[in-house]
Amino acid sequence: MQTDFSRPVLAIDTSTSFLSLALRVGGKTIIRHEEAGNKQSELILPNIGAMLAEAGITAADLGVLVYAQGPGAFTGLRIGTGVAQGLATPFDIPLVGVPCLDAVAYQITAPCVLAATDARMGEVFYAWFDTQRQQRLSDYLVGKAVEIEVPTTESTPQGVGNAFALDDKPPFAGRADMPTAADYLQLAASGRYPATDAAHAELLYVRNKIALTAKEQAERKGGRP
Structure with missing residues (x-):
């Protein structure tokens, strides 16, 4: 259309x-x-x-x-x-x-971005992106923040999304900004x-x-x- x-x-x-x-x-x-x-x-x-x-x-x-x-x-x-x-x-x-995770991720321009948002019930919605090349690197997923695995990459992962304001947050630093x-x-x-x-x-x-x-x-x- x-x-x-x-x-x-x-x-x-x-x-x-x-x-x-x-x-x-x-x-x-x-x-x-x-x-x-x-x-x-x-x-x-x-x-x-x-x-x-x-x-x-x-x-x-x-x-x-x-x-x-x-x-x-x-x-x-x-x-x-x-x-x-x-x-x-x-x-x-x-x-x-x-x-939604795309909108969260593209607040940052970097080769390895974790977009993570509060999914309630002790879980987060998340996905990995290369926002420099405009590529999504993983499926859209849901799970416990502490179980998120950092991909093998030469780039330092950067995180963004309101999951980083939770008590149980992803296993590295990130900004809690939302789009x-x-x-x-x-x-x-x-x-x-x-x-x-x-x-x-x-x-x-x-x-x-x-x-x-x-x-x-x-x-x-x-x-x-």
């Missing part, structure tokens, strides 16, 4: 507890980035409406919609993708999904990610289980169910 990034572009990231939106119109980018908690579904459409009004356009003027594809918060991802599909469908606007929707927009404009119509927009899942059972929660706390 063809994309036209010369027209207005809206990017949506609801993969974390933040509501992050970016609207690029001409040479100007309007950004909304705020902690939303469990209020993303309440806040997302009013914020998008305000941004479109500020830019003096409507959804029909959008040339591309960019969305965070995952992995990330299950409910948040579904909210963001659902809104993107709802906006795109009436006007046949192409959608571009950008994997905004503007970073997703920039990556989508690179042309490296395919466009699709609204009906075929997909999320990227690397874990089927989304919550601990009551027994597992109790065991993690050292108690009994």
Whole structure:
């Protein structure tokens, strides 16, 4: 599906507890980035409406919609993708999904980058990248941070993502920086990610289980169910 990034572009990231939106119109980018908690579904459409009004356009003027594809918060991802599909469908606007770990990794330019984010349940989502050559070096994975194996390389690994702010963090130093929707927009404009119509927009899942059972929660706390 063809994309036209010369027209207005809206990017949506609801993969974390933040509501992050970016609207690029001409040479100007309007950004909304705020902690939303469990209020993303309440806040997302009013914020998008305000941004479109500020830019003096409507959804029909959008040339591309960019969305965070995952992995990330299950409910948040579904909210963001659902809104993107709802906006795109009436006007046949192409959608571009950008994997969340890619957006995390490309905050750094280096030959060996670990992008790692909080996956809850004592685990992290992660992947290795060579952002200098624009290559992903591993699959998208989920597991315990301490079990992440550093690849054999002459380059010093650099880490980035909110997993580095956890108590159980990856086994080397890293920055806890996270991207905004503007970073997703920039990556989508690179042309490296395919466009699709609204009906075929997909999320990227690397874990089927989304919550601990009551027994597992109790065991993690050292108690009994």
